[in-house]
Amino acid sequence: MPIRAELQPGIVRGELILNIQIFGTKKSSDTRKAERFFKERGIKFQSIDLKEKGLSKGEFTSVMQAVGGVDAMIDPDCKDKDLLALVTYISADERAEKVIENQSVIRQPIVRNGRQATVGYAPEVWKTWQ
DSSP states (O other): OOOOTTTSSSEEETTEEEOEEEEEOTTOHHHHHHHHHHHHTTOOEEEEETTTSOOOHHHHHHHHHHHTSGGGGBOTTOSOHHHHHHHHHSOHHHHHHHHHHOGGGBOSOEEEETTEEEESOOHHHHGGGO
8 A cells, every 4th residue: 555645755646656856956957847847737846956965876776777877867968078078988887986976967857756767858758657
């Protein structure tokens, strides 16, 4: 039996509980669009600022598995081009560790619903969560 919305963040839709977390920065327009998407639908969410509190190693690993690997999480248009070049050309094993340490290269927003996750603005995926 699922825990009701009063006891856990998220909302109840039939027997489905949406427990949405949005990781991003205040300056990211895609993060603001994601927040607006859920607000317009009356879906509660937890907003986490990546500059103040980044992803923990466990959260990072969970998102990485959900989106298909660390390469899917890297933003090719990030501002720190030197760090992007370093992350791009190191081995895959070292790449995940370097991205955890330097989360400014991660695409935003990261939206999680339990074990499901997306990176970037993906309303077509979020609609299937409802």
